[in-house]
Amino acid sequence: MTPMLSAAGLCVERQGRRLLDGISLDLPQRGAVALVGPNGAGKSTLLHVLAGQLLPDRGGVQLQGAPLRAMTVAARAAQIGYMPQRFEPHWDVTLHELVQMRVPDAAPVLARAGLQPLAQRRWSTLSGGERARGMLAAVLATDPPLLLADEPGAALDVQHRLALVQALARRGREHLVVVAMHDLDLAFECFERVIVMQQGRVALDGAPSVLLQDPRLDAVFGVHFERIAVPPHTLLRARNQEDSNAH
Amino acid sequence: MKSWWPAWALLVLALVLGVCAGHEWAAPAQIWSAFAERDTLRARLLWEWRVPRVLAAACVGALLGLSGAVFQGVFRNPLAEPYLLGASGGAALGATVALLVPLGLPQSWLLPLLAFAGAWGSTLLVLGVARVAGALDAAGMLLAGVAMAAMLGAIRSFLMLALSDETVSLQVVMSWVLGGIQTPGWSGLGWLALITLGCLAGTQTLARGLDLLGLGDATAQSFGLDVARFVPRAVLLGSLVVAAAVAYGGLVAFVGLAAPHIARWWVGPLHRRVLPASALAGAVIVALADALARSVLPPAEVPLGLITAVAGGPFFIVLLARRLRAHGGRA
Numbered sequence: 001m002t003p004m005l006s007a008a009g010l011c012v013e014r015q016g017r018r019l020l021d022g023i024s025l026d027l028p029q030r031g032a033v034a035l036v037g038p039n040g041a042g043k044s045t046l047l048h049v050l051a052g053q054l055l056p057d058r059g060g061v062q063l064q065g066a067p068l069r070a071m072t073v074a075a076r077a078a079q080i081g082y083m084p085q086r087f088e089p090h091w092d093v094t095l096h097e098l099v100q101m102r103v104p105d106a107a108p109v110l111a112r113a114g115l116q117p118l119a120q121r122r123w124s125t126l127s128g129g130e131r132a133r134g135m136l137a138a139v140l141a142t143d144p145p146l147l148l149a150d151e152p153g154a155a156l157d158v159q160h161r162l163a164l165v166q167a168l169a170r171r172g173r174e175h176l177v178v179v180a181m182h183d184l185d186l187a188f189e190c191f192e193r194v195i196v197m198q199q200g201r202v203a204l205d206g207a208p209s210v211l212l213q214d215p216r217l218d219a220v221f222g223v224h225f226e227r228i229a230v231p232p233h234t235l236l237r238a239r240n241q242e243d244s245n246a247h
Numbered sequence: 248m249k250s251w252w253p254a255w256a257l258l259v260l261a262l263v264l265g266v267c268a269g270h271e272w273a274a275p276a277q278i279w280s281a282f283a284e285r286d287t288l289r290a291r292l293l294w295e296w297r298v299p300r301v302l303a304a305a306c307v308g309a310l311l312g313l314s315g316a317v318f319q320g321v322f323r324n325p326l327a328e329p330y331l332l333g334a335s336g337g338a339a340l341g342a343t344v345a346l347l348v349p350l351g352l353p354q355s356w357l358l359p360l361l362a363f364a365g366a367w368g369s370t371l372l373v374l375g376v377a378r379v380a381g382a383l384d385a386a387g388m389l390l391a392g393v394a395m396a397a398m399l400g401a402i403r404s405f406l407m408l409a410l411s412d413e414t415v416s417l418q419v420v421m422s423w424v425l426g427g428i429q430t431p432g433w434s435g436l437g438w439l440a441l442i443t444l445g446c447l448a449g450t451q452t453l454a455r456g457l458d459l460l461g462l463g464d465a466t467a468q469s470f471g472l473d474v475a476r477f478v479p480r481a482v483l484l485g486s487l488v489v490a491a492a493v494a495y496g497g498l499v500a501f502v503g504l505a506a507p508h509i510a511r512w513w514v515g516p517l518h519r520r521v522l523p524a525s526a527l528a529g530a531v532i533v534a535l536a537d538a539l540a541r542s543v544l545p546p547a548e549v550p551l552g553l554i555t556a557v558a559g560g561p562f563f564i565v566l567l568a569r570r571l572r573a574h575g576g577r578a
Binding site for chain 1: 323324455458459461462463465466468469470471472473474511515516517
């Protein structure tokens with residue numbers, strides 16, 4: 001089966017700094033993939049390149065076996081849903097109007113997402129959790145086979161972040177979902193594959209159960225992780241490396 | 248959705264008021280009789296002078312409102328305005344060249360052509376300057392526009408000083424610079440109406456793109472808008488509308504700023520409705536301002552641009568202050 005998304009030798013350089021340094025990846029037709037790594041590891045840049053919003057200086061991306069670069073913006077938009085890190089519309093649109101910008105018939109989309117009661121509310125009157133749900137509904141309105149999400153819900157409280165991340169992971173049963181995130185416990189618990197990035201490269205890539213025990217994880221994040229077994233899960237607790245040496 | 252008829256009623260009211268106003272006030276009944284029979288001198292004056300003038304004012308206002316809505320949409324900034332961004336200044340410079348420089352070409356099409364070239368050229372320059380400076384945000388663009396407007400104004404003044412003589416009166420050029428509706432004949436008015444309708448239809452094709460652009464570049468792109476191609480197309484079309492407005496009405500400030508605000512307040516943020524509503528609001532504003540221009544100091548006429556600037560300046564200051572407060576000091 002051809003991979004949904006296939007990246008080969010991606011390099012992005014900005015002002016002499018390598019943001020992506022030779023990344024190659026194959027992502028299958030379905031699955032929930034978490035993209036983690038310290039700040040500046042290149043997660044957002046990689047998502048931008050995979051979404052076709054940023055052309056790599058070297059290397060290329062293929063979507064369903066066809067080069068992403070050759071696709072029109074409209075064709076890409078139909079195939080790829082992209083949920084940005086921050087989203088603040090310049091005009092105070094209603095949720096209904098926002099979804100309408102993605103698909104002409106917004107009502108069934110909002111009904112499916114259970115957002116009908118909020119349909120006529122203006123963006124400025126929605127809470128953070130409502131905005132995240134609304135934006136996700138708009139992004140998924142065309143039911144794209146691939147969803148890329150850049151730290152969704154980074155600004156949300158625990159309850160809403162959990163609900164959002166679980167919804168994204170659930171979508172991975174039918175489609176391909178790639179989510180950049182900072183919350184390692186959520187990444188290891190909800191996703192079936194975790195890609196750990198460091199300085200523009202893929203440092204680790206595999207199933208959560210394997211990666212959790214990998215000592216290189218500590219090195220990537222520059223901390224010492226205490227692994228706390230809470231069956232069936234293992235939770236990570238970060239400690240400063242000096243502190244843990246003193247113990 | 249709000250219904251449109253109150254706006255149309257307001258426009259009709261403004262038009263009637265406009266026809267009544269002047270250094271000799273005409274009663275609405277007299278207008279009606281002028282429509283019915285055009286044999287008295289007064290009726291003919293009304294019919295051949297005031298009615299086309301008022302309709303032309305409405306068309307120019309519609310064009311200004313429309314261009315303001317396009318520019319505010321493209322730059323995603325409620326303070327963007329063709330006058331402030333240098334587009335109007337560029338168009339006026341083009342018109343001045345057409346009026347003063349003997350190029351040996353018929354002025355009837357040289358003037359709109361140069362006005363368009365000026366509007367487009369200066370808008371691109373402002374965009375370019377802001378981009379090079381790395382400040383494609385509102386404040387950077389407004390500052391670049393202010394600088395551009397000052398430069399264009401200086402060049403225009405120089406041309407006026409250097410090139411005007413007995414054959415081309417300064418009065419003609421001044422009436423452009425200060426803004427004033429040219430009174431067209433009925434056939435000229437037909438053209439203006441056609442251009443206005445064309446601009447309305449043309450800008451309507453931008454509506455969805457302008458909506459998407461308001462979501463931010465990345466989201467607009469991921470929702471299917473080719474941002475890199477859309478923005479220049481929208482700027483080009485917006486400049487075309489500005490050029491048409493300047494060719495018929497000279498430099499009229501702040502209508503392009505105020506009309507879209509009124510429109511958004513009234514019909515919400517979607518450009519499918521904001522564009523025609525801005526045109527309507529602009530038409531009402533300029534029809535009223537032009538009526539004022541003709542009746543304040545009879546028998547003289549106050550330049551239209553002075554009236555809109557005096558009324559619109561405070562409006563801009565209030566908007567700017569509100570925005571600065573909301574954005575913690577950044578425009």
